[in-house]
Amino acid sequence: PAADAMAGEPVGGHAACLAGSCSQATLAQIEAAAAHMAVLHLDIEKLMAGPAEREAALAWAASRLADGPVLIASSAAPDAVRALQAKHGVAAVGHAVEAALAQLAADLFARGVRRLVVAGGETSGAVVDHLGLKAFLLGPEIAAGVPVLRTAGGDPMLLALKSGNFGGRDFFLRALDLMR
Numbered sequence: 001p002a003a004d005a006m007a008g009e010p011v012g013g014h015a016a017c018l019a020g021s022c023s024q025a026t027l028a029q030i031e032a033a034a035a036h037m038a039v040l041h042l043d044i045e046k047l048m049a050g051p052a053e054r055e056a057a058l059a060w061a062a063s064r065l066a067d068g069p070v071l072i073a074s075s076a077a078p079d080a081v082r083a084l085q086a087k088h089g090v091a092a093v094g095h096a097v098e099a100a101l102a103q104l105a106a107d108l109f110a111r112g113v114r115r116l117v118v119a120g121g122e123t124s125g126a127v128v129d130h131l132g133l134k135a136f137l138l139g140p141e142i143a144a145g146v147p148v149l150r151t152a153g154g155d156p157m158l159l160a161l162k163s164g165n166f167g168g169r170d171f172f173l174r175a176l177d178l179m180r
Contacts, residue, residue: 010180011156013114014065017172018101019073020123022081023164025171029119030073033172037069044074044084044093047100054100058107065111069176072104075119098122102130109157115179117160117172124161133159142175143167 017033019026030039040060046053061070074097076084084093105116105127118124139148139158146166151157160175168174 009150009156011114011150011158012180013157014108014112015069015115015117015176015179016061016065016108016113017069017071017117017176018105018119018123018127019071019075020097020101020118020120020126021164022075022078025165025167026075026119027077028169029167029171030071030075032169033071036173037071038064038067039071039073041076042072042074042097042100044076044097047074048084048088048093048096054104058104058111061104061108062111065108065113069115069172071172072101074101094122098126102126106130109155114156115158115176117162117175117179119162119164119171121163124163128161133157140178142178143171146171146175148175148178 019030033039040057042057043053057072061072064070101123118127133151135152136149137152139150141147142160143166146160146162149159149161158179
């Protein structure tokens with residue numbers, strides 16, 4: 001079949017969203033998604049202290065995946081982000097969030113998630129690197145410049161990877177609707 005047809009083939013499995021962006025667009029998208037799926041906001045201070053916050057988030061998600069998509073967000077209001085960055089350093093906060101969300105992506109994949117939406121450019125890169133993904137087939141466009149991606153080779157998986165300001169308020173819902 002043509003690559004675009006293959007990209008749109010269902011993969012089944014559970015669905016999850018990870019949000020590492022703190023853009024106004026992503027914050028609005030998280031708010032909109034909360035009316036349709038379980039949302040967990042990570043405590044970045046606890047996340048930086050060690051693995052307990054990430055492990056608790058995984059347990060939270062694992063207990064809900066059978067009921068529908070979940071969204072785990074490190075996203076926070078700009079003032080809260082600036083305070084954390086002032087305390088710990090911009091690079092340290094960014095690295096901690098990216099590493100935690102990338103590990104969560106791998107842990108969720110191990111628990112049957114095959115449809116994953118990731119918000120945040122750096123977060124998306126960290127997830128792709130951590131999962132060892134090398135190539136994708138392009139599927140339908142979710143928003144301008146953001147297609148559904150299907151992994152090429154290995155266990156099939158559908159992803160949506162976006163920088164923070166991409167997509168409308170319903171981005172998470174639209175992405176999941178196009179990812180079956």
